[in-house]
Structure formats: C-alpha cells, structure tokens
Amino acid sequence: MSRYPEETDVVIVGSGPTGATYARIIAETRPGTSVVMLEAGPTVSAPPGAHVKNIADPDERSQAQRRSAGPDADAETVAHPGEVKAGQLRARPGTFLVGDGAAGDGDDGLPVAAQSCNVGGMAAHWTGACPRPREGERVGFLPDLDALLHEAERLLGVTSQAFEDSPFGDLIVSRLAAELDGGRAPEARVGPMPLAVHRREDGALVWAGSDVVLGDVTRADPGFRLVDESLVTRVLVEDGQAAGVEVTDRTSGTTHIIRAAHVVVAADALRTPQLLWASGIRPTALGRYLNDQTQVVFAVRLRDVVDRAGEQSAQAEPGMGLSSTSGVTWVPYTDDEPFHGQIMQLDASPVPVAEDDPVLPGSVVGLGLFCAKDLSPEDRIDFSDERTDAFGLPAPTIRYRLSEKDHRELRRARERIVRWGRAIGEPLDDSPFTLPLGSSLHYQGTTRMGLEDDGSSVCRPDSELWDVPGVFVAGNGVIPTPTACNPTLTSVALAVRGAREIARRLSGDAERGRSQTWARAPLASLTEGGSHDS
Incomplete structure (x- = not known):
C-alpha cells in the first residue's frame, strides 16, 4: 500500500x-x-x-x-557559555544553520x-x-x-502554574515587580511565564x-x-x-x-x-x-537565598533533568518599553548564558530581553532560480539590516536588562551581551x-x-x-x-x-x- x-x-x-x-x-x-x-x-x-x-x-x-x-x-551543536558570549555561530541542539545564505553582501543578515x-x-x-x-x-x-x-x-x-512551587520563583517576581510594576497596567505587570507544559502524577514536567x-x-x-x-x-x-x-x-x-x-x-x-x-x-x-527579535542576555546570582537552601530540592525532576527551583518569569511588552523579558533557571533555558551554582542549584538565573524589529519590506529572503539548497529547493539569501531605530532600542534594552538584573541579584558579568542575529529563532x-x-x-x-x-x-x-x-x-x-x-x-x-x-x-x-x- x-x-x-x-x-x-x-x-x-x-x-x-x-x-x-x-x-x-x-x-x-x-x-x-x-x-x-x-x-x-x-x-x-x-x-x-x-x-x-x-x-x-x-x-x-x-x-x-x-x-x-x-x-x-552529524554536526556538533552543543554550545557552552564561553562560546555564546564570544558570538560563535553554532546551532542549538535539534537545529541546523541556514549557512551560506544567512547574509547577503553588505547586510547584517541572520548569521x-x-x-x-x-x-x-x-x-x-x-x-x-x-x-x-x-x-x-x-x-x-x-x-x-x-x-x-x-x-x-x-x-x-498553556498554564502559568507550572513552576508555582519553585522556592525562588516568587522571590524573582517580587523583586522585579518592585522595580518595574509602578505605572504599568495590571496585565503588563511581572508574573510567571505562561508555558505549554503540564505535570505528570509523579511530579515530572512534560513539555x-x-x-x-x-x-x-x-x-x-x-x-x-x-x-x-x-x-x-x-x-x-x-x-x-x-x-x-x-x-x-x-x-x-x-x-x-x-x-x-x-x-x-x-x-x-x-x-x-x-x-x-x-x-x-x-x-x-x-x-x-x-x-526577528534581537536578543540581549545577562546572568545574575540571586541575593540572599542561602537561607532558602533547605526549602528547595536539588534533585532533578524524574527523567527530565530539570529542577524546579527558580522557574520562568515574564516581563510583558509595552509600547513604551518595546521589549519582552523572560528570566529562566539555567536548565530551562536554551541559551547557556552561565554555569549554575553547584552548591545551590537554581540560584544563578539568565535574563533575556527580546526586542521588536522596525519593520521594512527590504528585510527579506531572496530565492535563486539557479542554485538549490541541500533539499533541492531554491537557495535562499537573507537580506536583513538593523535600522537606526533598532540600534537605539537595542542600546535601551542593554541598559534595562542590567537594571533588572541588579534588582534581583548580583551580576556575573560587567555588561550584558547581544546574541548573534537570528538567535531567537522567532522569524x-x-x-x-x-x-x-x-x-x-x-x-x-x-x-x-x-x-x-x-x-x-x-x-x-x-x-x-x-x-x-x-x-x-x-x-x-x-x-x-x-x-x-x-x-x-x-x-x-x-x-x-x-x-x-x-x-x-x-x-x-x-x-x-x-x-x-x-
């Protein structure tokens, strides 16, 4: 058949x-x-x-x-924190890079x-x-x-309660809320990230x-x-x-x-x-x-969490390799601050921004800010009628540039993420780093x-x-x-x-x-x- x-x-x-x-x-x-x-x-x-x-x-x-x-x-795709910070062009596990067509001549592209x-x-x-x-x-x-x-x-x-029992989650939300929620509409305030995840009867997270x-x-x-x-x-x-x-x-x-x-x-x-x-x-x-969404990343160690060590379990979820210690926090977009923020415990993050604390797992978190793009019809994919890709389809070339407005908002995002990070903990770096364009995978x-x-x-x-x-x-x-x-x-x-x-x-x-x-x-x-x- x-x-x-x-x-x-x-x-x-x-x-x-x-x-x-x-x-x-x-x-x-x-x-x-x-x-x-x-x-x-x-x-x-x-x-x-x-x-x-x-x-x-x-x-x-x-x-x-x-x-x-x-x-x-068969390519190696696992990136380490140092490689991410150095801007090395590596694919995340489970993905592959577009490759030669990721940037046209003279363009920023999406490398x-x-x-x-x-x-x-x-x-x-x-x-x-x-x-x-x-x-x-x-x-x-x-x-x-x-x-x-x-x-x-x-x-x-979708649920917002996936990490409701994480001992550090409420701490992160409360500290960020004190810094950001003033003047924000109720639906734009800091809170747990809505996630497509549920828990099995044995407590394991299922994505x-x-x-x-x-x-x-x-x-x-x-x-x-x-x-x-x-x-x-x-x-x-x-x-x-x-x-x-x-x-x-x-x-x-x-x-x-x-x-x-x-x-x-x-x-x-x-x-x-x-x-x-x-x-x-x-x-x-x-x-x-x-x-795409230009992505800025920063890592901090949570302040004053040693006393909470007894409240949290360092044991990973059964079979999932994930410990529910600090969860995933959401800072919603607003037109005044056109950024979307997510603060994630490291083992939930696809971007390895730092090494976790072996003594107190979950006490090091990564902050990520995504920036909205200044839309232009000139940001585009061109397809060739002569060349083909590995699948035999028209080879793509990405023509993409950050505008002056994009660069201005990116500078603002870098300033904001440091301020947010310091509100919840001690920075592990002197400054945030901007991931190579295309890192968000949100095309x-x-x-x-x-x-x-x-x-x-x-x-x-x-x-x-x-x-x-x-x-x-x-x-x-x-x-x-x-x-x-x-x-x-x-x-x-x-x-x-x-x-x-x-x-x-x-x-x-x-x-x-x-x-x-x-x-x-x-x-x-x-x-x-x-x-x-x-």
Whole structure:
C-alpha cells in the first residue's frame, strides 16, 4: 500500500504546532475528513511530535536532537557559555544553520538563522513560552483575536502554574515587580511565564509539542494520516486554484502527486515562502517584512537565598533533568518599553548564558530581553532560480539590516536588562551581551496577513493566499506585526482562524453533495526521474 493517497480533502505541509492546529480543528469540527500531513524530517519522539525534553534517557534525547538537524545531522551543536558570549555561530541542539545564505553582501543578515527537520518541527525543541501579544504586537484588524488566543491556549495546554512551587520563583517576581510594576497596567505587570507544559502524577514536567496540539482526537480520526520523511517540492495550481502537491519520498526517492482542493503550507517562516516560490507562487510581499527579535542576555546570582537552601530540592525532576527551583518569569511588552523579558533557571533555558551554582542549584538565573524589529519590506529572503539548497529547493539569501531605530532600542534594552538584573541579584558579568542575529529563532512576517490585497501582504485574514484560492499559509511568517514576545501562541491563534474557514467550506461542500471543488484535469508532468505510485 502506498504511503501516499492519490487524493485527499486537505494536505498539510509541515507538522509543527500550526500545521497540527489545522489537523486538530478539522478533526474536531469535521471528523472523518481526509487529511494528509507531510513532514520532510523523521519521527524522533513518541508520540510523534512530542518534545525531546520528555525523553528520559539522555543518549536517546541526544540522538533525537541529532536526527532533527537535517543536512547537519552529524554536526556538533552543543554550545557552552564561553562560546555564546564570544558570538560563535553554532546551532542549538535539534537545529541546523541556514549557512551560506544567512547574509547577503553588505547586510547584517541572520548569521545563526536555524531550522529543524523532524516531526513536530521546532516545537520538539522549544522553551514552551506562550505569552499573549500586547499593544503594538497585536493584530489590530482581527476583532476575534482574544477568542483565538484563548483557543490557542487550549490547544497548547498553556498554564502559568507550572513552576508555582519553585522556592525562588516568587522571590524573582517580587523583586522585579518592585522595580518595574509602578505605572504599568495590571496585565503588563511581572508574573510567571505562561508555558505549554503540564505535570505528570509523579511530579515530572512534560513539555508540549505538536503531539499535544494534535491530541488523541486527531490521532484517532480515521481520516488523518501523518507521513514523515516526505519532502514537498511543489504546490500544484490549476485554473488559478489549489490542486494538490508534489512530494518526494525521502525513504525511496520516488515522486508522487496528491490531489487536494485545500493545501496548507506550514513549513516555517523561511521554508514556507521558499516552497511557494518554487511553485511559481510569487506575490509581491512574499519573503518580505522578514523580522526577528534581537536578543540581549545577562546572568545574575540571586541575593540572599542561602537561607532558602533547605526549602528547595536539588534533585532533578524524574527523567527530565530539570529542577524546579527558580522557574520562568515574564516581563510583558509595552509600547513604551518595546521589549519582552523572560528570566529562566539555567536548565530551562536554551541559551547557556552561565554555569549554575553547584552548591545551590537554581540560584544563578539568565535574563533575556527580546526586542521588536522596525519593520521594512527590504528585510527579506531572496530565492535563486539557479542554485538549490541541500533539499533541492531554491537557495535562499537573507537580506536583513538593523535600522537606526533598532540600534537605539537595542542600546535601551542593554541598559534595562542590567537594571533588572541588579534588582534581583548580583551580576556575573560587567555588561550584558547581544546574541548573534537570528538567535531567537522567532522569524516572522514572510507570508504576512493583511486586511487588503495592496501588495504589502501575502494572505487574507483567514490565512488564504490572495492570489491562489485554496492555498493557506501557517506559522510565524503569517504574523504581520512587530512582536517582541514568543510568537507561537499568536501563530497558533491565526491558524485556528484558517482551519475553521477550511472546515466551513468542507461543510458547505458536504451539504451540496460533493467533497471536492476542483476539476479532475490532468496535472503538470512530474519532475524528471519521478514516478507516480498508483
């Protein structure tokens, strides 16, 4: 039996949280709908899409991270504090660098721009931070944004109580609140970070990945199929509308066609525009308005915590290698101070900013400030029609610069993070350091949503392409605003809107007695050397 059907109702390209959102919403509202999810990378965790932090055995966890690193699967990715501070260009475990195309001539570029290639996407490796966007971060033309964010929190299993028992958490919050909360609106005050995480009955933390978004309802749906190691090379268009996809089976090298009236491209903010470009779908704003969050990091040792040593346990969570001592604290974005802050115990942080205190684990914490970008259409990804990348798709070149406003806000962020750090402890360094551009992994804007088809956006408010009906885009690239907060919650919320639109159309088709809205005309020929498994 072929791994691929000849036709389906919906094809989803990518298995990260937003692709999983489309599958989940359709499974809940239209059970039995034929949905095929295609992922270029391997399955590295169980259930498929689960966070690798949940793998108890450290060797198995490391192997899962290596298998997620695409063409650099055998490269060393573990960075040490000194390497981070020296600005060495290293990928985090579970990811691989974009490489030669990370910066155009004369540009700042995103030298550590990175991706992952595995079932679950980056959500198999992320920190799980899910703050709501505020003020200028919000998509102002969506009247239902708050309801969508609430639904995204349900799908991701977001809670602010994951570290409520950590003995140093309240101390950090209270000290920062005394420094920052004066004059802030209640919802902008310092507090625990909302996280996509829950506790097992034995007390262990379990980090959410795409597996949580899919949920049992999707996995049990007879219409849902997830196929890994399946590289989509082209979105097919007939008569100006979505007609399906062309996919290469990476286990056999064969090429297949899957016909579908609805195609969701949820690769990531770099590879989604790449696939559209390769498919000849090239709206003016495609790949433009690229934005990342410049990241400033500082480390401090908490003051006056020795007496609390007896209150905290240095024993790690069972199987998870994580001790709940100082938790994760959130400083929300405001328009006046356009930074998003998170203060994390070191073993919860993906960036090793310092060595922990072996005598009192959790007493050294890392502070991170993310800065919102000054948006420009000139910050973009260019794709080559001559050169290809390691996957055979058009080679990208990132054209990206920090503006004068960006540099000004970065200087402000460096001053603020030192002040915040001194409010809670003793700095371990004389000054903060700015991570190489691209370190946040929060790339956005390249398939941005808009209210009008005026050339400054790629898709409608329901995430369907302006130019190609039936093709939807998903992921952080859809976010049209300059954000400083972690973007996953927002991108999942936007995906909910798109998924509901597809479900509505499928319901309409059923009422009219038909499940397909496309004509069965012959498709364009397959790529040379490919075959159609019938």
